[in-house]
Amino acid sequence: MPIFPESLPTAGAVLAALVVLGLLFRPKRNARLPPGPPQDPVIGHLRSMPATKIADTYHNWAQKYGDVMHLQLPGVSFIVLGSHDAAVELLEKRSAIYSARPKFALYELMGWKNILPFISSGERFRRHRQALQTYLTPESSLLKFGDVQTRAARRLARRMIDEQPEDKEYERYLSEFSTTVAVYAMNGHEITSQNDEYIALGDAVARTFTETGPPGGTGVDMFPFLGSFPGWFPGAHYAAVGRSLRPIACRLLEHPMNEVNEQRAAGTATESFLLHQLERADALLDKEELQGAGATVFIGGKLTTLSTLTVFLLAMILHPQAQLKAQEELDRVLGHAHLPTLADRKDLPYLEALVQEVYRWNPVLQLGIPHVLDSEDEYRGWRIPKGAVVFANIKGISRDASIYTKPDSFTPERFLSTPPEPKFTDVFGYGRRVCVGRHLADNGIWIAVATILASCKITNALDKNGSPIVPSCEMTDGMDSHPRNVKCVVTARFPGGFDV
Numbered sequence: 001m002p003i004f005p006e007s008l009p010t011a012g013a014v015l016a017a018l019v020v021l022g023l024l025f026r027p028k029r030n031a032r033l034p035p036g037p038p039q040d041p042v043i044g045h046l047r048s049m050p051a052t053k054i055a056d057t058y059h060n061w062a063q064k065y066g067d068v069m070h071l072q073l074p075g076v077s078f079i080v081l082g083s084h085d086a087a088v089e090l091l092e093k094r095s096a097i098y099s100a101r102p103k104f105a106l107y108e109l110m111g112w113k114n115i116l117p118f119i120s121s122g123e124r125f126r127r128h129r130q131a132l133q134t135y136l137t138p139e140s141s142l143l144k145f146g147d148v149q150t151r152a153a154r155r156l157a158r159r160m161i162d163e164q165p166e167d168k169e170y171e172r173y174l175s176e177f178s179t180t181v182a183v184y185a186m187n188g189h190e191i192t193s194q195n196d197e198y199i200a201l202g203d204a205v206a207r208t209f210t211e212t213g214p215p216g217g218t219g220v221d222m223f224p225f226l227g228s229f230p231g232w233f234p235g236a237h238y239a240a241v242g243r244s245l246r247p248i249a250c251r252l253l254e255h256p257m258n259e260v261n262e263q264r265a266a267g268t269a270t271e272s273f274l275l276h277q278l279e280r281a282d283a284l285l286d287k288e289e290l291q292g293a294g295a296t297v298f299i300g301g302k303l304t305t306l307s308t309l310t311v312f313l314l315a316m317i318l319h320p321q322a323q324l325k326a327q328e329e330l331d332r333v334l335g336h337a338h339l340p341t342l343a344d345r346k347d348l349p350y351l352e353a354l355v356q357e358v359y360r361w362n363p364v365l366q367l368g369i370p371h372v373l374d375s376e377d378e379y380r381g382w383r384i385p386k387g388a389v390v391f392a393n394i395k396g397i398s399r400d401a402s403i404y405t406k407p408d409s410f411t412p413e414r415f416l417s418t419p420p421e422p423k424f425t426d427v428f429g430y431g432r433r434v435c436v437g438r439h440l441a442d443n444g445i446w447i448a449v450a451t452i453l454a455s456c457k458i459t460n461a462l463d464k465n466g467s468p469i470v471p472s473c474e475m476t477d478g479m480d481s482h483p484r485n486v487k488c489v490v491t492a493r494f495p496g497g498f499d500v
């Protein structure tokens, strides 16, 4: 995980500590580790670690050093996997030893201790995983949440058409959609108004991830004792930020479950993950753990779905031909009689290919979530050290020219050619850690895309001279990556036609 000191004085202190760690944990001289870029004595690759565009840099390095790359930081080995085959071989086939997580001390400090992606391994991990995985199966995701996703998608399209935002940015509507589905799956609450408390809470929760530095890479993550130090202390800047954001985590942990308990008492509770777990005779999780598991559904669902939909919007502005083709298919198959439902999915192959291409073109978790190796391993003759932090470069894998023709281009047709190029399953991760919400996410994204394309026309916004604004493909840095400031104009395709 990248290490970025939080300020200049901090940099000195952190560097000194890292040098000591580097000396203590120097790799064995004769070990055959996988190749990697040249490194410095003691501090390894610390100086060359990219601070921005990390996945792109790793991808470029992989062209020279290969699809299994070793990077050494003081005290920790990183392995970066740059091909689907290597990622599947290690993270999926050898999942038994490649499924732990690094310690996310800052997130724990904020209150995110029981959030599944940040639980390392062992019995607590298994119980959380089981509770979520057995609830969010393909069948139950569709059955329990398909209707609310469809209603939320129609509300989204209606608002995109009706409310022409002055800044030409539609992200807030996409965000409301992703929050609606995430809250409903968590505790059965359905958002129908923009003033709903969960909308503001969702934005606040996003801040706990966007304002807290590189995930797992702050001073507090390296030296957890810094967690109780004041923010001015070298390396402890994010400890203070984390403490200030703690009330947000508390609210998300406590409020949804309190609501479900009140509704249960009143006999008005509706289907949700929390209700289901509370009513299980064989409770897997205690109260505090269950609060965390509920928040996991919310966090997992909200950010990634929003980011994926902003990628979709960007693709539609830049590739009007793909938009048109999907709309022609929708019109041909459904006529103008009704808006799509999830039951129509199987009859719309071009739309399916378009959604798959959105996943591949700009995967939003570019480096996934890091795995940690439990015991020393060997792969293609290289030693993979115990404790190594293993990243799949999901963005890099999406750019593999040996699998995808012109990988930078947005081309849904690649999945319809004979033979088709393989679907980009890497987008949801691997093995025992594969995304537990992938079926819920996939249905939500499909119905949002289908409903928007059936009812809306998306075109470039115009600047003050009347020229089209071409949005940039630049993605934000951070764990969850998405395009910035996507400006466009959304109009109704059939004025007065569709009752969205």
Ligand code: HEM
Residues within 6 Å of the ligand: 116, 117, 118, 129, 132, 136, 296, 297, 298, 300, 301, 302, 304, 305, 308, 364, 365, 368, 369, 370, 371, 426, 427, 428, 429, 430, 431, 432, 433, 434, 435, 436, 437, 438, 440, 441, 442, 445
């Ligand atoms: C397009 C939307 C989504 C994408 C692209 C996505 C992607 C991913 C990826 C790449 C991982 C890491 C897998 C690994 O470590 O190998 C992950 C993990 C996870 N995702 Fe998703 N996800 C999405 C939506 C959701 C939703 C809707 C939920 C809601 C339940 C969710 C919950 C989780 C959880 C809990 C984990 C951690 C699993 C673990 O550590 O065992 N995700 N996701």
